Amino acid sequence: MYKARILICDDEVEILRYLNKILTAKGLSVEIFTSGAALMRRLGNRGADECDLLLLDVKMPDLDGIEILQRVKASGMELPIVMMTAFGSISSAIESIRLGAYDYVTKPFPKEKIFGLLENVLERKLLLKENSNLKEELGKPAAADSIVFTSATFRAVYDMALKVAQSEANVVVLGESGTGKELIAGLIHNNSLRAGKRFLSINCAALSDTLLESQLFGHVRGAFTGAVSHQKGLLEEANGGTLFLDEVGDMSPAIQAKLLRVIQERDFIPVGDTRPKSVDIRFLAATNKDLDEEVRQGRFREDLFFRLNVITLHLPPLRERQEDIAPIALHFLRKFSQRMKKNIADFTPVALQLLQSYGWPGNIRELENVIERAVILTSGPVVTAEELPVWKRPVRSEAKQDDRLVPLEAVEREHILHVLKKSGYNKSRTAKILGIARRTLDRKIEEYDLDEARSSAEESEY
């Protein structure tokens, strides 16, 4: 039998004694800490791998619970945290949920409340494990990362996502590549009534039509050459939960028609089968295409669009929320230095300024890659400008374009990228518009790493 391990941190000895008693009586393994510092020492020395839950008091004299929560989240440890708050301090409880706490309980609490919570956490942990196994098979990591931001622009989207999470409405998340669409979809699921059920995701652009169909609908034995056994599809696997359709704008008309039927009739027929199976799924979808335009052009079915797009969330690109760059960069710095067992605490002011003045066409995914690379290259305690490839291309945010004096090559790079994007990365057309030879364009694309920018920013447009 699996014995769950619970960490409890509170400066009130009475509470610790009470929790220790009821939890050990249930056969759980408990570790208690009377101060934030003691808890952090334990996590620092031994990590949280074999721990299932942290019960954490919000108010403590040495290190407050919110600060500990932030540190644990920033470190990338996968430890669900339940905050314990005093009666009446609801605002800090809500703040802690925003910062990634799993839940909160208000003191004094009956033991049923704690047991209920524990059951949820443990069940969720097992489900997440299953979930990530399945998702690994599909070649994508699970969306269990924490969401970091400080900007009001992102907060508006975040709050809206939490609001719609409670409803059963289907949601379309729009945004450039790498802006966090899948992360937001995961947030919606985790805060919905379906949170205890599965969250599965599939990239509709990455698979051929036949493969996408059999992944979604499953197939019976002998349905097509190579179908040697019966296989459940994601619709069946996600039953009761949420299915995230990434790059939904790339779905072919044939699959669109089949998906519409699933949403309307709440049933589907596996490939090669004759009997429909009923399903109850919430659909979340994302695309970096302009879906309205796709509908106008007749490439995306209007009826499916309306069914999926009950609510739309627009994720702003990183260049429009410059204040988020530093906290997110720091979050990745901690995550990667911990993973690579390095002790890199910060960026030099110049390095940070470079990160903040760059345009991030590949958004947060590009920032993540840049920081991962920097952590590999850094041997000292801080990341300097030398380790950041963006030093070659100090492209600023659009809004501040006119106030800054930037090198000519930065303007040239930006303009070439702009024309490339507008021409759908058609190099001959771009060269013509710019009035330069195709060879010259190729050279500049290489010099300014524009292929790299394009592959991170425009993958699916390709």
Ligand SMILES: Nc1ncnc2c1ncn2[C@@H]1O[C@H](COP(=O)(O)OP(=O)(O)OP(=O)(O)O)[C@@H](O)[C@H]1O
């Ligand atoms: N606010 C954030 N805080 C921390 N990490 C983030 C944030 N937003 C995005 N990320 C991370 O950035 C990476 C890209 O995010 P995600 O995959 O959700 O983007 P996407 O918009 O779905 O990308 P694509 O359009 O390419 O599918 C992921 O590793 C994700 O965890």
